[in-house]
Amino acid sequence: MNAWWELMSTALSSPLLQRSLLTALVVGVSAPVVGTYLVQRRLSLLGDGVGHVALTGVAMGWLVGARTHAEPNDAYAVLGAVVAAVIGAILIDVVSARGRTSGDVALALLFYGGIAGGVVLIGVAGGTNANLMGYLFGSLATVSPSELVTTMVGAAVILVVGLGGRTVLFAVSQDEEFARSAGLPVRVVNLAIAVVAALTVTIAMRVVGLLLVSALMIVPVAIAQQLTSSFRRTMTLAMGLGALLCVGGLLITFTQPLAPGATIVVLAVTVYAGVAIVRTVVRPRRRHQHADPHPDVPDDVSLSEQEVGQCNA
Amino acid sequence: MNASNPAAARPAPGTPVIQAEHLSVAYDSARVLSDVDLTIRSGEAVALLGANGSGKSTLMRTLLGIIPATAGQARIFGTPVSKGRAVPWERIGYVPQRVAAPSGVPATAVEVVLTGLLNRRTLRLHRGARPRALAALEAVDLAGKAHTALQHLSGGQQQRVAIARALVRQPDLLLLDEPMAGVDTPTQNTLVELLSQLHHDGMTIVVVLHEVAGMSAILQRAVVLRHGRIVHDGAPPLAADAHAGLGHQHLHADHGEEQTLAEEHLMQRSLP
Numbered sequence: 001m002n003a004w005w006e007l008m009s010t011a012l013s014s015p016l017l018q019r020s021l022l023t024a025l026v027v028g029v030s031a032p033v034v035g036t037y038l039v040q041r042r043l044s045l046l047g048d049g050v051g052h053v054a055l056t057g058v059a060m061g062w063l064v065g066a067r068t069h070a071e072p073n074d075a076y077a078v079l080g081a082v083v084a085a086v087i088g089a090i091l092i093d094v095v096s097a098r099g100r101t102s103g104d105v106a107l108a109l110l111f112y113g114g115i116a117g118g119v120v121l122i123g124v125a126g127g128t129n130a131n132l133m134g135y136l137f138g139s140l141a142t143v144s145p146s147e148l149v150t151t152m153v154g155a156a157v158i159l160v161v162g163l164g165g166r167t168v169l170f171a172v173s174q175d176e177e178f179a180r181s182a183g184l185p186v187r188v189v190n191l192a193i194a195v196v197a198a199l200t201v202t203i204a205m206r207v208v209g210l211l212l213v214s215a216l217m218i219v220p221v222a223i224a225q226q227l228t229s230s231f232r233r234t235m236t237l238a239m240g241l242g243a244l245l246c247v248g249g250l251l252i253t254f255t256q257p258l259a260p261g262a263t264i265v266v267l268a269v270t271v272y273a274g275v276a277i278v279r280t281v282v283r284p285r286r287r288h289q290h291a292d293p294h295p296d297v298p299d300d301v302s303l304s305e306q307e308v309g310q311c312n313a
Numbered sequence: 314m315n316a317s318n319p320a321a322a323r324p325a326p327g328t329p330v331i332q333a334e335h336l337s338v339a340y341d342s343a344r345v346l347s348d349v350d351l352t353i354r355s356g357e358a359v360a361l362l363g364a365n366g367s368g369k370s371t372l373m374r375t376l377l378g379i380i381p382a383t384a385g386q387a388r389i390f391g392t393p394v395s396k397g398r399a400v401p402w403e404r405i406g407y408v409p410q411r412v413a414a415p416s417g418v419p420a421t422a423v424e425v426v427l428t429g430l431l432n433r434r435t436l437r438l439h440r441g442a443r444p445r446a447l448a449a450l451e452a453v454d455l456a457g458k459a460h461t462a463l464q465h466l467s468g469g470q471q472q473r474v475a476i477a478r479a480l481v482r483q484p485d486l487l488l489l490d491e492p493m494a495g496v497d498t499p500t501q502n503t504l505v506e507l508l509s510q511l512h513h514d515g516m517t518i519v520v521v522l523h524e525v526a527g528m529s530a531i532l533q534r535a536v537v538l539r540h541g542r543i544v545h546d547g548a549p550p551l552a553a554d555a556h557a558g559l560g561h562q563h564l565h566a567d568h569g570e571e572q573t574l575a576e577e578h579l580m581q582r583s584l585p
Contacts, residue, residue: 039417
């Protein structure tokens with residue numbers, strides 16, 4: 001135990017590890033904010049799609065950087081990711097709002113085109129496999145000070161929009177038809193959610209990589225919704241869980257030679273499974289015994305507890 | 314709740330609340346609504362009837378601007394719905410068709426009702442919104458379920474939450490899309506009682522229905538749609554007629570132009 005504490009204190013005194021911890025914390029708190037709206041809109045996979053498209057943006061950024069001899073040569077990668085992710089998120093939102101079947105295929109084309117285009121373009125721009133792996137699976141161990149700032153700014157925007165506009169974002173996500181009939185700016189709200197989702201993908205890219213970004217947005221929400229009954233509490237709990245899981249997963253990798261991004265996601269999925277199992281074992285028995293099977297129908301006969309006791313005896 | 318919305322503040326009875334002029338809607342090449350003319354005046358209680366696919370829900374949603382009209386125009390309180398922000402949306406309460414499966418993230422009944430009170434310009438809730446939302450839930454007999462997650466409520470209870478969300482706005486015009494679908498009989502009776510009270514207080518009510526049966530007591534007028542056209546506009550059909558006729562029509566939707574018995578009755582009755 002002492003050895004572990006020693007290791008931790010050495011780790012925490014290193015600026016590099018401090019930056020990774022801070023990045024993990026900030027992303028862990030902000031990703032589930034958008035995730036809550038996405039789960040509510042049944043768009044859990046939007047983040048995944050945006051992540052795929054963002055890779056092309058990263059590669060475009062690389063290409064521009066290489067052509068303009070920028071230093072370092074991935075200077076525009078994050079910018080490219082933001083632009084591509086925003087365009088991708090809006091496209092996905094529009095396509096899924098339109099049709100069902102044709103939209104489905106259009107989304108598939110967008111996703112795979114995004115990944116393949118990214119891989120090809122990074123190669124063209126002179127990127128290595130290591131660079132590519134960093135974007136696909138995260139590179140939490142090497143966060144530069146400027147990247148930390150970018151992440152902080154992105155997270156601030158996400159929190160301001162996601163928490164500040166909670167009631168209206170909730171209203172539109174919960175029932176778009178009703179929101180329209182109430183004169184709420186449904187289109188603007190949908191756009192805002194798409195843009196904030198894209199921002200989340202971009203900052204989460206550092207932590208878990210583009211292939212796993214969706215997990216940071218969705219899994220904490222999936223855990224939280226098993227434990228709460230209100231939207232507000234689900235979001236708050238998911239934010240807390242997101243922070244705990246990201247920081248916890250990262251701390252594990254300080255002592256074990258594991259990939260941080262994947263470790264965080266495995267930890268999150270494990271917690272989800274644990275909660276789900278505990279819930280199925282513990283909860284339903286109680287519910288079935290006490291819940292009124294026909295809550296809308298007045299009871300014909302009512303028994304006091306004493307009478308029930310007598311019957312059972 | 315009704316006491317806080319005095320009937321005196323309502324538009325004068327007889328003022329047009331909804332006006333549809335040559336309203337048409339088409340998806341791709343399929344025409345869903347053809348040349349619909351309809352005026353609903355303040356204080357009326359009107360049913361939109363018709364078989365599945367007759368265009369009754371589409372008509373309601375087009376009147377609300379949810380579906381854009383391909384031709385013609387819909388006005389609410391005199392303002393074309395295409396004008397968006399200029400429409401007095403706060404005077405409208407809409408109860409959409411109930412979605413079978415509520416979304417994944419839990420939301421309590423009061424959270425849902427609160428969305429009815431969002432100010433559409435500031436996009437915020439005003440002070441005192443919460444007590445109003447709780448009062449609206451009480452009005453639909455769900456005071457005890459305010460903090461229960463929507464997915465733990467029965468179909469009828471979810472329907473009442475949606476009605477509370479519309480009523481909390483204290484609207485002059487209430488539109489309901491199939492409010493009786495999937496709702497047990499005791500709840501249906503409660504709903505009819507509630508709507509009857511609201512109508513008595515001067516609220517204009519438009520309701521999309523499959524059959525008038527339970528609601529005949531409060532309806533003065535029925536608009537029957539068939540293949541996107543109005544085929545009857547007048548007294549509500551007798552419950553038995555409508556039940557048999559519309560059911561029959563639904564089963565034989567492919568047979569096109571053949572008129573059902575009920576429709577013939579209706580046509581005869583609406584002739585001068």
